[in-house]
Amino acid sequence: MVPLLKAGGRRAIANLFSGLASSYHWMLAFRFISGLPHGAFFGVAALVAASVARPGQRGAAVARVMMGITLALLVGNPLAVSLGQTLSWRYAFIAVTVGALITVALVAVALPTDRKEKPTHPLTELGDFNRAPVWLALLVGAVGFAGMFCVFSYLAPTMLNTTRVCANWIPFGVAAFGVGSLIGAQLGGWLFDRFRSQAVAISLLGALVVLLIYPLAATSSLTIIPAVVLLGTMGTLAPIMQIHLMDVAKGAQTLAAASNQAAFNVANALGPWAGGVAITAGLPWESTGFVGAALALAALIIWWLAPRRIKEHSHPDGQD
Incomplete structure (x- = not known):
């Protein structure tokens, strides 16, 4: 506390x-x-x-x-x-x-005060933090979330130039993303409670599907708003990676929990950069969906190929 x-x-x-x-x-x-x-x-x-x-x-x-x-x-x-x-x-x-x-x-x-709580030394946390399971989780979070930022960063010009709606639609697009984020956060918590670390792969697979749908949905005013709601549901990955990091960090839970925010900030830089490269190369605005899908797929491959021993962890509630 x-x-x-x-x-x-x-x-x-x-x-x-x-x-x-x-x-x-x-x-x-x-x-x-x-x-x-x-x-x-x-x-x-x-x-x-x-x-x-x-x-x-x-x-x-x-x-x-x-x-x-x-x-x-x-x-x-x-x-x-x-x-x-x-x-x-x-x-x-x-x-x-x-x-x-x-x-x-x-x-x-x-909040209740835990009298038995022992303060941790920063150097001790750094030692426990510098482990493969922690860095794997941060890498997957940074790359996987980059796909969402890749699309959302160029949502306004996509709606104007691809969907061809007026500028008054843009606030509704942003609001739709927020609604999807609310749904995604709650869904992510539900997924982790039921599937544990397997929820990481489930979330990334869902993100891959959503991002592949987006370029097609962006061409019509009837489908762009539902597509943006789906884009917001990629927020399922946030609580999943947050809890997974805390589980694998052992004695560095505080540092790992805070680092999850840093991973998302890296994603916020990586995604728009990747989308900007595609657009600068002459691809249409909606191509950010395919670029984002490539990033989600990369994160999924990284997670699948990682050795099982660095993805396994014990849970405080006694379930594996």
């Missing part, structure tokens, strides 16, 4: 100073500082959720944490923009600060 409180408190302070920044350079510095605890906060939040969940329901618990992230993007961002446009951008940061402080207070009150 303590790392979660520290990360939340630091983000609150950094957001407060962002709202009080006197120049662009100070703003840039405080935004950088506020981003430093990002991975730790969400990683530890998932770790805590899994630790307090009932046996056999760890996937569902982590999925709820992921749902909170999606809701923040869908609801929080528009509200912050509206507040900034109506009053001032400073008030948006003040509101975020207040929300962060309320979150820290609720965590302190609601």
